[in-house]
Amino acid sequence: MIRFEDKKNADESRKRRAEIASKYDFLKVTKKTIRPNTIDERLSFEVEDGWLPLLEDLFEKMATVVKRDNLAEFQIVQVKEKFGGLRVYIHNGNKDINDLISAAEAKAWVTCEYCGEPGECHSFGGWYITECDVCLMIRKLDDNARVWGDLDDV
Numbered sequence: 171m172i173r174f175e176d177k178k179n180a181d182e183s184r185k186r187r188a189e190i191a192s193k194y195d196f197l198k199v200t201k202k203t204i205r206p207n208t209i210d211e212r213l214s215f216e217v218e219d220g221w222l223p224l225l226e227d228l229f230e231k232m233a234t235v236v237k238r239d240n241l242a243e244f245q246i247v248q249v250k251e252k253f254g255g256l257r258v259y260i261h262n263g264n265k266d267i268n269d270l271i272s273a274a275e276a277k278a279w280v281t282c283e284y285c286g287e288p289g290e291c292h293s294f295g296g297w298y299i300t301e302c303d304v305c306l307m308i309r310k311l312d313d314n315a316r317v318w319g320d321l322d323d324v
């Protein structure tokens with residue numbers, strides 16, 4: 171992908187993710203975490219940048235529920251993209267936490283994972299990706315360029 175080959179953008183993205191992860195104790199990786207995938211012992215987010223605002227909003231709402239319901243053992247164990255959708259896996263949540271996750275996952279289905287603009291899930295080259303028309307076009311051009319590059323090597 172073009173965006174992630176740009177070093178400055180990648181550095182900014184890493185910094186932003188680390189900032190988000192350091193804000194909440196329920197993103198801290200503990201022995202209970204099934205799949206440790208860490209930035210400084212905090213959970214990383216296996217999604218593109220367009221979904222980060224959606225996650226920040228989710229975590230902020232979760233923090234309110236955690237405090238209100240005293241969910242000391244609550245933990246997020248994984249955040250990822252799967253088949254074009256957002257997946258958030260947790261331990262020791264409750265119904266309100268589950269409802270917040272469902273709402274965030276529903277919002278992700280209509281939010282471009284790359285830029286955060288309104289989007290929809292597209293199937294392309296065997297992959298499901300939720301994105302806007304512009305990002306879809308950029309990715310198709312990118313893929314075409316790669317195909318022509320391969321042909322040049324033959």
Ligand SMILES: [Zn+2]
Nearest residue numbers: 282285302305
């Ligand atoms: Zn987009």
